[in-house]
């Protein structure tokens with residue numbers, strides 16, 4: 549088991565009002581498993597990914613990553629754990645505009661030590677993803693699909709156990725969405741990562757070994773799939 553979250557509660561207060569978003573939610577992720585999460589806008593998908601990815605804290609409940617209860621360790625250790633075990637692909641890529649594509653990919657390595665190994669790995673990943681010629685481009689000099697692929701490399705650079713992707717195809721046309729999903733499939737095969745993907749797209753949801761819908765604060769099972777071997781892609 550790579551990740552286990554138990555009895556997660558999260559609410560946001562809005563002035564006087566308290567808005568419950570996650571209410572006693574449970575989820576577990578196994579090695580090399582792909583989990584997809586659908587759910588209406590505002591149901592809490594991004595909130596959940598941030599909590600599972602240790603970018604935000606639940607009001608109560610536990611998140612255990614590779615046997616470590618993340619609430620039991622100090623921020624510095626947590627930052628290291630996050631860098632080592634977790635990759636994040638955000639909906640709006642979040643590349644830093646003042647750094648080149650290559651530098652952006654290396655940013656997560658800094659916390660663990662920016663070694664020659666990592667530079668070599670970054671070179672290999674740029675080859676792997678077909679962006680060898682774009683390494684020195686700034687984000688503003690890349691297409692939307694290319695930016696997202698750079699963001700995928702940034703998530704991969706530390707070879708994490710699990711990758712969270714928040715609505716990764718939301719801003720892509722059908723052709724680029726298909727390419728991205730093919731890339732995820734290759735990554736899952738070649739690097740044995742687990743994926744948790746939120747999506748509004750039925751075809752993306754169908755890629756999940758386990759498929760959920762987040763509604764009224766909990767995850768409901770919507771089915772099981774064959775993961776990336778799904779015929780559609």
Ligand SMILES: Nc1ncnc2c1ncn2[C@@H]1O[C@H](COP(=O)(O)OP(=O)(O)OP(=O)(O)O)[C@@H](O)[C@H]1O
Pocket residue numbers: 560561562569587588589590591592593594595596
């Ligand atoms: N920092 C915050 N402060 C107050 N309310 C918040 C905050 N972040 C999220 N919310 C509220 O929590 C709810 C869940 O938001 P979240 O972004 O997780 O939804 P989502 O399922 O990702 O939606 P979408 O599909 O539109 O991306 C929303 O009603 C949102 O307004």
Ligand SMILES: [Mg+2]
Pocket residue numbers: 593594595714715
């Ligand atoms: Mg969201």
